[in-house]
Amino acid sequence: MTAAVRPKETAPPAAGGVLECSGLTRRFGPRTAVDDVSLSVAPGETYGLLGPNGAGKTTTIRMVCGLLRAETGTVKVAGQPIGPAAGAVKRLVGYVPQDVALYPDLTVRENLRFFGRLYRMPRRELDRRVTEVLELIDLGSRARDRVDSLSGGMRRRLNIGAALVHSPTLLVLDEPTVGVDPQSRHAILESVSRFGEEGMAVLYTTHYMEEAERVCDRVGIIDRGRLVAEGTTRELVALVAGRDRVRLTAGGDLKAYAEACLRLPRVEAADVTGEHGEMVETVVKDGRSLLPELLDLAHQCQVPVRSVEIVEPDLETVFLHLTGTALRE
Numbered sequence: 001m002t003a004a005v006r007p008k009e010t011a012p013p014a015a016g017g018v019l020e021c022s023g024l025t026r027r028f029g030p031r032t033a034v035d036d037v038s039l040s041v042a043p044g045e046t047y048g049l050l051g052p053n054g055a056g057k058t059t060t061i062r063m064v065c066g067l068l069r070a071e072t073g074t075v076k077v078a079g080q081p082i083g084p085a086a087g088a089v090k091r092l093v094g095y096v097p098q099d100v101a102l103y104p105d106l107t108v109r110e111n112l113r114f115f116g117r118l119y120r121m122p123r124r125e126l127d128r129r130v131t132e133v134l135e136l137i138d139l140g141s142r143a144r145d146r147v148d149s150l151s152g153g154m155r156r157r158l159n160i161g162a163a164l165v166h167s168p169t170l171l172v173l174d175e176p177t178v179g180v181d182p183q184s185r186h187a188i189l190e191s192v193s194r195f196g197e198e199g200m201a202v203l204y205t206t207h208y209m210e211e212a213e214r215v216c217d218r219v220g221i222i223d224r225g226r227l228v229a230e231g232t233t234r235e236l237v238a239l240v241a242g243r244d245r246v247r248l249t250a251g252g253d254l255k256a257y258a259e260a261c262l263r264l265p266r267v268e269a270a271d272v273t274g275e276h277g278e279m280v281e282t283v284v285k286d287g288r289s290l291l292p293e294l295l296d297l298a299h300q301c302q303v304p305v306r307s308v309e310i311v312e313p314d315l316e317t318v319f320l321h322l323t324g325t326a327l328r329e
């Protein structure tokens with residue numbers, strides 16, 4: 001299924017980027033996981049890399065953190081090239097992996113102290129910073145508790161704290177809210193919002209468009225290894241001005257219906273989505289006026305419609321418009 005794919009539209013590059021990536025490419029066998037990705041993140045800026053599973057987010061940030069060698073392209077942090085051997089530059093980076101990596105039988109404070117000591121922080125500075133980090137991740141009241149007594153969401157927050165103790169210039173977070181409850185997700189997002197205020201540059205990957213909208217100053221949309229668009233949420237949404245996303249829930253052969261939708265002149269993208277493939281999402285010019293035609297077509301395709309929703313343009317609309325596929329969870 002194809003959508004009207006526009007050329008990459010780029011916001012002005014951030015001046016004096018803490019992180020500057022240029023032409024990053026990485027293949028695994030025949031598969032190109034990351035394809036010519038360039039991006040930059042300024043001090044105090046939170047940059048969101050938004051894309052579905054398998055889009056190339058983790059591969060990109062592993063190259064950014066010097067954990068994986070780029071086949072072509074360069075990564076510079078604070079103007080210095082990073083790579084697997086670049087020890088001093090790596091100290092400028094705090095990396096929060098997707099999986100929690102903590103010591104369950106140590107307390108919250110002991111864990112933070114442990115990670116700070118890895119960077120040989122002087123004792124007094126370490127104590128001061130651990131107290132600051134506890135506040136940033138909102139775990140001050142649990143400082144003396146062992147990690148194995150914390151909830152999953154609290155462990156996620158501590159996992160973020162562990163990457164913050166050495167006061168990195170660049171913080172890189174790999175989908176930090178996957179699998180956490182809504183309350184913990186809220187707490188994590190609140191914390192992330194504070195990091196930019198601390199002056200840190202933040203690279204944040206997610207496949208949740210609401211998170212990108214909420215915490216990121218700029219968003220790069222990544223799909224099949226390529227950065228297909230970049231800008232503030234407002235700039236990206238302007239790409240789909242005058243269009244709506246129509247979500248139609250129905251039974252029957254929805255793949256055939258989506259294909260039939262694509263043959264209508266004002267339908268720019270259509271994809272089968274929903275938890276159980278029970279929905280067709282389309283990007284259309286002026287959804288309201290096209291609705292009778294979409295419903296007529298559903299009737300012709302013998303697709304019994306259960307509900308229809310017209311959604312104002314958002315990042316989800318942008319993704320569907322640019323890639324032809326819905327941003328699935």
Ligand SMILES: Nc1ncnc2c1ncn2[C@@H]1O[C@H](COP(=O)(O)OP(=O)(O)OP(=O)(O)O)[C@@H](O)[C@H]1O
Binds near residue numbers: 054056059060207
């Ligand atoms: N070590 C590896 N060996 C082979 N293929 C890999 C390896 N790491 C990643 N890939 C492939 O590269 C592509 C991009 O994967 P990557 O993990 O970067 O995506 P992602 O956007 O982070 O996805 P997710 O949200 O699922 O973590 C996928 O097709 C994946 O299967």
